[in-house]
Amino acid sequence: xxxxxxxxxxxxxxxxxxxxxxxxxxxxxxxxxxxxxxxxxxxxxxxxxxxxxxxxxxxxxxxxxxxxxxxxxxxxxxxxxxxxxxxxxxxxxxxxxxxxxxxxxxxxxxxxxxxxxxxxxxxxxxxxxxxxxxxxxxxxxxxxxxxxxxxxxxxxxxxxxxxxxxxxxxxxxxxxxxxxxxxxxxxxxxxxxxxxxxxxxxxxxxxxxxxxxxxxxxxxxxxxxxxxxxxxxxxxxxxxxxxxxxxxxxxxxxxxxxxxxxxxxxxxxxxxxxxxxxxxxxxxx
Numbered sequence: 543x544x545x546x547x548x549x550x551x552x553x554x555x556x557x558x559x560x561x562x563x564x565x566x567x568x569x570x571x572x573x574x575x576x577x578x579x580x581x582x583x584x585x586x587x588x589x590x591x592x593x594x595x596x597x598x599x600x601x602x603x604x605x606x607x608x609x610x611x612x613x614x615x616x617x618x619x620x621x622x623x624x625x626x627x628x629x630x631x632x633x634x635x636x637x638x639x640x641x642x643x644x645x646x647x648x649x650x651x652x653x654x655x656x657x658x659x660x661x662x663x664x665x666x667x668x669x670x671x672x673x674x675x676x677x678x679x680x681x682x683x684x685x686x687x688x689x690x691x692x693x694x695x696x697x698x699x700x701x702x703x704x705x706x707x708x709x710x711x712x713x714x715x716x717x718x719x720x721x722x723x724x725x726x727x728x729x730x731x732x733x734x735x736x737x738x739x740x741x742x743x744x745x746x747x748x749x750x751x752x753x754x755x756x757x758x759x760x761x762x763x764x765x766x767x768x769x770x771x772x773x774x775x776x777x778x779x780x781x782x783x784x785x786x787x788x789x790x791x792x793x794x795x796x797x798x799x800x801x802x803x804x805x806x807x808x809x810x811x812x813x814x815x816x817x818x819x820x821x822x823x824x825x826x827x
Contacts, residue, residue: 597785602792605785619774624793626769630686631758634693635751642698642750643743646705647735656706667703671696671753672760679765688765689758696757697750704746708739748806755798 579599585591586598593601609620649656671692678688712734720734762772771790778786 594782595784597788601785602788606789606792609786609789620789620793623769623771623774623790624797627758627762627771628797630689630762630770631693631751631754634690634758635697635754637690638694638697638701638750638754639747642702643705646702647709647731647739649702650706650709650739651735656710663699663703667699671757675761675764684765684767689761689770692761692765693754693757697754700749700753701743701746704742704749705739708742708746709735711742712738744806744810747809748802751801751806752798755794755801759794 582596583598583600586593586596586601597605606620609618611618611620649659674695675688675692678691682688682691717730717734720730758770759772759775762770763776766773771794775787775790778784778790
């Protein structure tokens with residue numbers, strides 16, 4: 543009896559596995575990086591470059607292992623530097639989103655307010671956030687407040703501008719149709735504004751986090767009292783510890799890559815691709 547019941551039931555597959563196209567994409571992505579690392583290693587090993595200025599990748603890995611101190615994880619300086627930098631960048635990014643996204647929707651829906659503030663936005667948007675670091679240092683001194691404040695500015699304007707453009711790109715006809723059907727502000731936001739602005743908003747979030755992460759390095763070099771990848775790189779410069787500098791640079795690059803492709807890539811698949819492919823977004827230009 544049990545066998546007859548289970549005979550017609552299809553077997554459940556195991557956990558999600560990578561498709562051949564995903565494997566090919568990953569190999570294609572990693573191939574140039576691997577080729578660069580091999581070339582770099584060979585150049586240093588054959589004496590074509592000074593290892594005290596350009597250490598080989600293997601030397602950087604050894605130094606990273608020493609800083610990780612796996613025998614005593616609680617004393618891992620590298621993990622402490624990474625954790626502090628991530629906390630600063632994410633705190634600034636979250637604060638920027640909490641301010642920029644609602645303000646972006648307001649400016650995107652109010653044409654008059656947007657026209658009035660557009661010259662100011664055009665003036666501030668191209669200004670590098672790190673240029674504000676000396677002002678923050680004079681106002682608040684060295685410390686997390688200055689670093690987070692500068693990173694906040696780095697994330698704020700890309701998120702704000704992208705949100706505004708996403709809302710302004712929504713067809714007015716779609717808003718009128720939903721309003722004519724008696725939808726309230728919450729329904730209008732959930733059914734039209736958010737789905738329609740989502741592609742631009744996700745792009746703005748990616749840009750904002752990238753700007754915050756890049757700004758963090760310079761801010762930590764100038765304003766950090768202790769800890770942080772930027773602080774670690776700048777402190778290693780005083781001792782001519784080039785390997786430690788490269789460990790910090792590699793950590794910044796790898797973390798930035800993971801944030802963009804893993805976190806925001808997954809977010810895009812969960813939101814933009816799913817909503818637009820299912821036809822939930824209609825009436826947008």
